Amino acid sequence: MTILIVGGSGFLGSELIRQARTAGHTTVATYATGPGRSSPTAWCPLDLRDAGRMDAVMADVNPAVVINASSGRADWAVTAEGPLQLAMVAAKYGTRMVHVSSDAVFSGAGRVHYDESALPDPVTPYGAAKAAAETGVLAVHPKAVVARTSLIIGHGRSEHERLVHQLCAGTVDGALFTDDIRCPVHV
Ligand SMILES: NC(=O)c1ccc[n+]([C@@H]2O[C@H](COP(=O)([O-])OP(=O)(O)OC[C@H]3O[C@@H](n4cnc5c(N)ncnc54)[C@H](OP(=O)(O)O)[C@@H]3O)[C@@H](O)[C@H]2O)c1
Structure with missing residues (x-):
């Protein structure tokens, strides 16, 4: 299948490209400032603050699944609003979506372990943006997967x-x- 990897030039995105292609899938990857070194894959520029561009890329690529592996750090427009826009476009085209979130949605206050049902209680602007994105993505695309990862090494x-x-x-x-x-x- 064709997999669209948003943030394909990043650390996780590069590995997603590698593993998807090893598994025999076609990949199209996006970047914000410049294509990554992963090859071979098709690349296209995409800024998550540009909803019109998102729609055009989805229409052009027509992926079976889109994975959002982008990171805009604490930039609210990129990290909170961008994934919501992406989810709206994915829902419009009936495209499955995986949104990568973070353990930064949790404060760690009073507990050590979290399971999938744990509610966010962020204490940083980045964590707040990631928590907002999770809520927005699932609100407009209920079948999307939100995957909260911890520190990636x-x-x-x-x-x-x-x-x-x-x-x-x-x-x-x-x-x-x-x-x-x-x-x-x-x-
Ligand atoms: N790394 C960790 O330890 C960790 C821990 C928990 C969760 N996560 C989550 O895992 C995901 C991947 O993290 P990572 O460390 O692999 O990220 P990364 O290496 O920093 O890569 C970020 C990616 O996002 C793209 N990007 C930046 N601004 C963008 C924008 N305005 N519009 C569209 N794309 C934009 C970058 O493109 P350019 O390279 O072209 O600028 C790059 O491809 C993120 O969602 C992050 O929140 C990461």
Whole structure:
């Protein structure tokens, strides 16, 4: 099937392209600032703040499933509103959707483990935007999958792994959190 990977130039998106193609699927990947190094895949520019462009890409690619692996950090228009717009377009075309969310929707206050039924209680602007996106996506596209992942690492290539190695090597200044406990998953 054809899979549209929004944010295909990112860390997770690149791995999604690789695994989808290994499994025999056709991929089309989007980028905001520049295509990734994953190859071979078709690339197209897409900014999640541009709803008209989203519609055009969906109509052109006609994917069986769209995966939103983009990250706009705490930018509300990208991280909260963008996925909602994408879900509206996916629902319009009857396209299945997987939206990647984050454990950042949780505060961690008073509990250690969360299951799928846990309600968001974000404490950061990023977590609030991710929580808003989850609610919006499922409201307009009830069959969409919202997948909350924790810290993504792998092959030493994630930005967090790189930072740890740079700190250990003394090539950058900085500090790591002591009050932020997460359960890393391999990309
Ligand atoms: N990494 C983690 O540890 C972690 C933990 C929990 C959840 N997540 C979630 O997992 C997903 C993937 O994260 P990641 O670390 O792989 O992200 P990433 O490496 O930072 O990649 C972000 C992707 O989003 C694209 N993007 C940025 N601004 C955009 C915009 N305005 N419109 C459309 N696309 C835009 C980027 O395109 P360009 O490269 O062209 O700028 C890039 O392809 C995100 O939803 C993130 O919230 C990640």
